[in-house]
Amino acid sequence: RKEVEQDPGPFNVPEGATVAFNCTYSNSASQSFFWYRQDCRKEPKLLMSVYSSGNEDGRFTAQLNRASQYISLLIRDSKLSDSATYLCAVNPNNNDMRFGAGTRLTVKP
């Protein structure tokens, strides 16, 4: 079993839709959690960190559920420009970061 697992998708949604991604992790000692966005043939870029109390940045909301060992990303009012692959990242210790394989999102007009 992979340490970090994501539904690969693809998720195809119309503009304006709300879409949610989940990411599960196996190491209960994991300390930090992130969502990255990766455009085709580009490097990953931080979308947002995920805090224990949950956090929101505009149309994006991230949540952490330590008991069930998953993090989630909610995108409201999807834009065409949200089309990308979304990677979750989990930090099991100070030296390591484990990434999910990514969830591909396509927002259509």
Next chain:
Amino acid sequence: IAGITQAPTSQILAAGRRMTLRCTQDMRHNAMYWYRQDLGLGLRLIHYSNTAGTTGKGEVPDGYSVSRANTDDFPLTLASAVPSQTSVYFCASSDRSSTDTQYFGPGTRLTVL
């Protein structure tokens, strides 16, 4: 320079050849990382360095070596390339440790024939 640069952008390499991928950052970050990204497997950590002069093994270190002579540079060497090392390689850095946000370079596409 702003952020992290990697060189070369892409490379085709014959199996058995030695290759060094270069990575330089100008953010004075302490920690640096090398990942490979393969379809369906996501990003996997090869090696890391928490500070200049120290390095450590990640999830998939075999066949790769690194050095960290100074804060800015973190080269990755393939001593004798094999076709399974065909991948996209990303260098990243973070301020103190992997608990911090990582910033990625643009990547190197390596094909080993």
